[in-house]
Amino acid sequence: MRRFAHLKQIDPNTYQVRAIVSGQKPPQYSREKVVEAPPSIDNARLFQLYYHYGKWIERKEFVHEKADGKFHAVRWVGPLLDGSGYASASRNCVAALNEAGVQIQAKAVSFEAARADYGRTGEIVDALLGRRISYTVNIVHMTPENFRHHWEPNCYNIGAFCWETDVLPREWVPECNRMDEIWVPCRWTADVCIRSGVTVPVRVFGYCLPVEDYADVKPYRVPGVDPSWYKFYSIFQWTERKNPQGLLRAYFTAFTEDDPVILILKTYRSNYSKGEQEAIRAEVRKIRQEVGGERPPKIILLLEMMTHAEILGLHRFGDCFVLPHRSEGWGMPHMEACMMGKPVITTAYGANLEFTLPEHSYLIGSHQIPVSGMPWIPWYKNHMTWAEPSVDECREFMRRLASNPSEGKEKGRRAQEFVLRKFSRETVGRAMRRRLECIWGRQVKVTLGMIVRNDERFLSMTLPLIRDCFDEFVAVDAESSDRTREILKAYGAKVIVRPWNNNYSDARNEVIRNATGDWMFMLDSDEAMFPEDIEKVRKLMEQAICIRLPRIEFVTDGAHVDETVYPDWQGRVFALGNGFHFRNRVHEILYKDSDGKSAWEMGYFTDAPDCPIYHYGQCRSREEVWLKHHNYRLIQNGLPPLDAVPPNVEIKPCEDLKPFTGDHPLKGMI
Numbered sequence: 001m002r003r004f005a006h007l008k009q010i011d012p013n014t015y016q017v018r019a020i021v022s023g024q025k026p027p028q029y030s031r032e033k034v035v036e037a038p039p040s041i042d043n044a045r046l047f048q049l050y051y052h053y054g055k056w057i058e059r060k061e062f063v064h065e066k067a068d069g070k071f072h073a074v075r076w077v078g079p080l081l082d083g084s085g086y087a088s089a090s091r092n093c094v095a096a097l098n099e100a101g102v103q104i105q106a107k108a109v110s111f112e113a114a115r116a117d118y119g120r121t122g123e124i125v126d127a128l129l130g131r132r133i134s135y136t137v138n139i140v141h142m143t144p145e146n147f148r149h150h151w152e153p154n155c156y157n158i159g160a161f162c163w164e165t166d167v168l169p170r171e172w173v174p175e176c177n178r179m180d181e182i183w184v185p186c187r188w189t190a191d192v193c194i195r196s197g198v199t200v201p202v203r204v205f206g207y208c209l210p211v212e213d214y215a216d217v218k219p220y221r222v223p224g225v226d227p228s229w230y231k232f233y234s235i236f237q238w239t240e241r242k243n244p245q246g247l248l249r250a251y252f253t254a255f256t257e258d259d260p261v262i263l264i265l266k267t268y269r270s271n272y273s274k275g276e277q278e279a280i281r282a283e284v285r286k287i288r289q290e291v292g293g294e295r296p297p298k299i300i301l302l303l304e305m306m307t308h309a310e311i312l313g314l315h316r317f318g319d320c321f322v323l324p325h326r327s328e329g330w331g332m333p334h335m336e337a338c339m340m341g342k343p344v345i346t347t348a349y350g351a352n353l354e355f356t357l358p359e360h361s362y363l364i365g366s367h368q369i370p371v372s373g374m375p376w377i378p379w380y381k382n383h384m385t386w387a388e389p390s391v392d393e394c395r396e397f398m399r400r401l402a403s404n405p406s407e408g409k410e411k412g413r414r415a416q417e418f419v420l421r422k423f424s425r426e427t428v429g430r431a432m433r434r435r436l437e438c439i440w441g442r443q444v445k446v447t448l449g450m451i452v453r454n455d456e457r458f459l460s461m462t463l464p465l466i467r468d469c470f471d472e473f474v475a476v477d478a479e480s481s482d483r484t485r486e487i488l489k490a491y492g493a494k495v496i497v498r499p500w501n502n503n504y505s506d507a508r509n510e511v512i513r514n515a516t517g518d519w520m521f522m523l524d525s526d527e528a529m530f531p532e533d534i535e536k537v538r539k540l541m542e543q544a545i546c547i548r549l550p551r552i553e554f555v556t557d558g559a560h561v562d563e564t565v566y567p568d569w570q571g572r573v574f575a576l577g578n579g580f581h582f583r584n585r586v587h588e589i590l591y592k593d594s595d596g597k598s599a600w601e602m603g604y605f606t607d608a609p610d611c612p613i614y615h616y617g618q619c620r621s622r623e624e625v626w627l628k629h630h631n632y633r634l635i636q637n638g639l640p641p642l643d644a645v646p647p648n649v650e651i652k653p654c655e656d657l658k659p660f661t662g663d664h665p666l667k668g669m670i
Contacts, residue, residue, distance in 0.1 A: 073103035078141035080108040085332040089207040095124045096429030105131045117307040144172040162329030165384035168196035186354035208428035214339040220313030230402045233264040233318035235333040240373030248287045250394035255297035266302040277303040315340040324389035328352045341416040343408035349387035360414035362397040364389045445471045447517035451507040453478035455525035462528045469534040505582035522572035526617035528665040533611040544606040547573040551613040
């Protein structure tokens, strides 16, 4: 019987630890035992250790030992049956992991009595609720005061949550630090966690939606609405944070009854009772009387519970989603509107900034005010702040779109392209799985890719520095006549020899076809990086799809750089198995199968500005540099390259050079 102990209490003077000791028995049969802990253990590491077979070991080591194939599984705990945005996000994350091939057991914890039809995603979750499997990772997707109630002693525990103000509640910080790591949906919330004192790793995995649910959606017809009217709509719970008063004041002062516009509000308060519905109607009447004038614009309230399909139909029916909130932990209705190709008017504050970007959304300015108006939620404190969005800006955006619908349609189209790429269940599920595989001890396999031709000079300098940073090495050799292939094989490369056809993309794509890793990391033979920078890029792979690196261009003697081309971003690090490939004969650009635009245009790249590539290819004579660049232009135009500089060509020295005074990988060798 395997026995382990979950540390429960520690005496800092005697180092006696009170632990829950259990084996292959239900938890209720566990017993307490006092054991001696080594003096190196302190309170900060209380939840990071196990007493296992008579010795203290790191929890991560314990999880790795247990995770031997059949134990590669996850338990997800969250409000999976509720109707809130939290619950919707939780359901989609569970479905994303399931579709990514992760074995998962789901556990529902409910905070609402009402239930609705959650469509195909709900069916996936329902099937996982009854599973009983062995798991080593426990993900608790709730606000952090709930973490302790679902913490598992024999697991790697992950706390997942979102938040809406400038700081976390003080009580939440130790609850977060009790976990092994924290998952949040956006960089904004990650910054809030770190500022608030969370010290365990904080990782970002955006919330996701099933792409197929947003195709061929039938409009939800709202009675009494003329299809020719411009239809503003919003979906939210009627609370101070959602700021319905600001929305109504902007709308009632922007239009009159004569304008061909309407505002449709799908909302509720604490529940769907008749009393709560009447309270909403009364508040709408009050604001309309205060600011709406004698002929206020048209408005319709939808106060009954709607199915998921009906909500999607409302998105299809409307023309523009608008919500000047005070803050969002994510903004699921905003994201659904983007998925449906609708323009979004919303506040430039909170987690929604992960996907409502200025390029394709209408962002309302704001100033900070103290949190108030929601006393039933104890975690909102008066020392916290959130946004007070500008009613004037919201009003002007609404007028602008009502008078120019085509502009809004174009913005909505761009928003749809962006969220379909970045926040599909396939994309987010794959990213979460990569992180789980790291936890289970399976390191991400990274392939170093190269195309070479007579490059013995540079390979002998660059490979000793970088080769050990990668798990696989694949090189395409364009029929070198020097020692290039000999050097490559000495460093364990899989070498593919193919004739040179004056097409760099063809050669790079041949490298991709022969790679077996999870990621491709392409460097040229005349490029180098510091090993510690390569390690930073590897860590970034846990949360990215493609990564861009800046490139420093060394020239002539290796002591000068050409600043005119910096940062010269290089997009040659990307996840394999996603259909990525290169196009163009020279100056190759990364594309994805079925995408008409480049990976950069499609928003796939994450930048790593502090991990530069050092390029030494121009550390040659001026004649060699001129010939290299001239041949690039010839190849680009389908012409054969030259073997030498024509005798009538005058080569002028470069005037844009600057001495390089810092350190670089090949310093002293070039």
